[in-house]
Every structure is written in C-alpha cells, then in structure tokens.
Amino acid sequence: MAAEQQVKPGRVVARLARALEVALGCVDLTLSQYRVLGILDAGGEAASVLADKLGVTRPSITGVVDGLVLRGLVERHPEGSDRRRIGVLLTPEGRQLLANADAEVERRLTEIAAELGAGRRRDALEGLSSWQEALDAHRARKLAARLSEVAS
Amino acid sequence: MAAEQQVKPGRVVARLARALEVALGCVDLTLSQYRVLGILDAGGEAASVLADKLGVTRPSITGVVDGLVLRGLVERHPEGSDRRRIGVLLTPEGRQLLANADAEVERRLTEIAAELGAGRRRDALEGLSSWQEALDAHRARKLAARLSEVAS
DNA sequence: TATTGTTATACTCTATAACTATA
C-alpha cells in the first residue's frame, strides 16, 4: 500500500499519447489533425484562435488546415467584416470522420483500461473527466489573462 | 449533476499531450525523446525492444536514438553474444535531463490541475496512476502474446 | 504601426522498402 506516490504523471500521459496516435492511424488522422477537428466540433474558429487554443504557431495551423481542406474535412470561409480573418469550419465529412475517430480511440483506451478491476477502471476514466474540466478552466484563465493584457 | 457521461477520453488525452509537448520544449526534448529516455530509465534496452515497447518501427528508433546520442544523452553499446543487437543506455547527462523533464512536466500538469478543487485534483492525479497500471499490464499482455506466437 | 494569414526554410518523427551483417 506504499510505493504509490512516485508515479511520474508526464510519463503516463506520454504513453497514453502514443496509444492515441496509433489508434488515430486507423482512421488516417494525426494527433494534430484530431486536435483541430475536436476544437471545430464546437463551432468554426479563425485560424489564429485555433493556434491560440492549441498552443502552436500560425504557420503550423496553416499547414494542418491545408491538409484537412485537401481531404475535404474542413473548409475556409471569410469571417465577419475583418477581411484578414479566415474562419475554418467542419464539413459533414469532417464531422463524420471525427465521430469515427472518437469511437476508435475510445475503443482502444477502453481496451487498455480493461486490464484494471472495475473500481480502478472507473477511477481512470473519471480522472480524465477531471482533467477535461481542468484543461477547460485553464484555457479560460489564459484567455482572460490575454484579454486583460491587450487592454493595457 | 447530469451531462457528465459524454466526455470524449481521446480528446482529453490529445490536449494533455499538447501540454506535455509544450512543457518538454522548455527542456529541449520532444515527446518521442522523452518516451525513449523514460523507458531507458529502467535500464538499457536493445533498439528493437524500444521499437516494440513504443509501438514504432525500427527506423524511427534509429533516428530518435541518433539525435539523443548526438546530444550525449544516451550511448549505444554491443549487447550480449548476438552481435546484431545493439543496446541503448542512458548516460549520466541523460538521466539528469530526464529528471529535469519530469519535474518541468509535473510542474505544468500540477498547474493545470490546480484549477480543480482538492477532491477532483486528487481524482485526476490518481486516475493517471490507474492508467499507468493499465498500460503496464497491457504491455505485458502484448509481450506474452508475441512470445507465444513466436513459439508456434 | 499592428495584426492575420501565408510563404520560405529547416529540423524532427513517422512510415515503407531495400540493404548489410549476423544468426
């Protein structure tokens, strides 16, 4: 009952991330593409907002979106009155593929979690819910910080 | 108290993985390099074993190890009597950098988890312990399956 | 002047196919 506290959280996330990459390969998506589609699932976003939310540079977003456009998974559209901004939107095909990806990934993660007893299996999955909440709150806080910085 | 069950586990892992990449950038490591160092922390391994454990091809391992050797973080050594096999070992510098990486990554994940209340924060971190256990068991099962396949 | 998005360029990781050395 001791020897539990020296878990290295980063290493666990690193291994889970690789499992995710392999699962996404089955639906021909990269981790980066999956992240972009996941954000767009909640609605279209400007390229710069995508870059901000993902923590990558704008040239990176250009590249990933180029690939998704080529496959018909997203579309670029003018957005609002600021003619510099370009919105990115999920197509029906993109939405469908994202659903397939979610299912495949969940299947894979469930298969791994199946190694655990029922109690710890529930802990593992509920832990991810907690992380989601934390990530959402953290993103909101960073956004608020950026906005108040701009106001200065 | 409803609206809790539609969490998409893959998306959470995808976002955590990006947070990890950013944190590792602070110590000049990629996710793949961190994974390799993490395995070697438990002891030297042949290149093919690394490929197996990480779920990547052998050429990929050659490339990642090349980069780590160039930076003096790992070394290649002949291993055992089979002169085809090449063992990869952590250097003291590699071990030190890995420790720094673990610390930086943990700092970042803790910062994100700090958005949660104490209870859910504990859930989140203990959930990762459960995932570690699951990943270990799953890896062991795959290894056993491969061995019994070879025996046929 | 500042911002949005892109282009140009370079580095890393990934994969497949072909090769060498060893078994």
Place this chain on the structure above:
DNA sequence: TATAGTTATAGAGTATAACAATA
C-alpha cells in the same frame, strides 16, 4: 531463411523569419 539495425526516401508537424493584405 530469418532477424537486428541501418540507409534512402517521402509525408506530416513544428518552429522562426520575412512577406502580403488589411486594420
């Protein structure tokens, strides 16, 4: 023949720096 590791090559993601168009 089969296996361990490498080389060759190509595709994707990342970054920085420089540029165009717009604000």
